[in-house]
Amino acid sequence: MYTNTIIKTEIDEKVIKAFKLDALTRSKLFFKLTTRLAIPFGGVLDGAFSADRSLVCASVASLLSQHLDQETFEQTQLILFGSIVEDGEALATPEAINKWFEYNDxxxxxxxxxxxxxxxxxxxxxxxxxxSLKPKFAEFYKKFEDFIPKTVISDDSIKE
Incomplete structure (x- = not known):
């Protein structure tokens, strides 16, 4: 499930090390999450190309809640948090993961x-x-970019 390759980062002023997932685990997890997110993502695309965007957020939230189930999330969480390195070993079990979080803020x-x-x-x-597919979807990216609401805050709007 895990390789010998260690990745690391700093979160909340603590250096975290984890084993990288092996190729088959990464591929299976990627496929599982992709199949769960494909329908909600389709809802986003439909909204991006629709003239009436009034219910896009509600529709996508509904689709996400229908297709992203608790079991998938728990399995993903166990695999990923289980990769955390403690004393040279992967945490791997829910008990070890919970104990690690208890002692690491x-x-x-x-x-x-x-x-x-x-x-x-x-x-x-x-x-x-x-x-290599990116250039083929340049127009799509532009439409999708236009769909995302942007918040603009200027210094002119702040009055004392």
Whole structure:
């Protein structure tokens, strides 16, 4: 499940080390999460190309709640947090993970996001085949970028 490659970061002023997931575990986890997120992502795309965007957020939230189940999240969390290195070994069990968090004041959300980025997002970003598709979707990216609301705050709006 884990390789001998150690990755590290600093979160909340604590250096965290974890074993990188092996290729099969990364691929299975990536596939599982991708299949769970495909339908909600489709909802985002539909909203991006729709003239009526009034219910896009509600629709996507509904789709996410229907397709991202607790079991998938718990398995993903166990695999990723289980990769944390303590005394040269992977934590691997829920008991060891809970004990580690009890004695290490680290934000679990920040740690989870870092582990997802290191093990899964880099898998996607590192694929030359997927990256070669980027230019073909330039127009799509532009439409999707236009869909995302932007908040603009200027110094002019602050009055004392």
């Amino acid at each position: 680290v934000n679990p959300i920040d740690l989870f996001v870092w582990l997802v980025d290191e093990n899964l997002v880099t898998l996607f970003k590192g694929s030359k085949q997927l990256q």
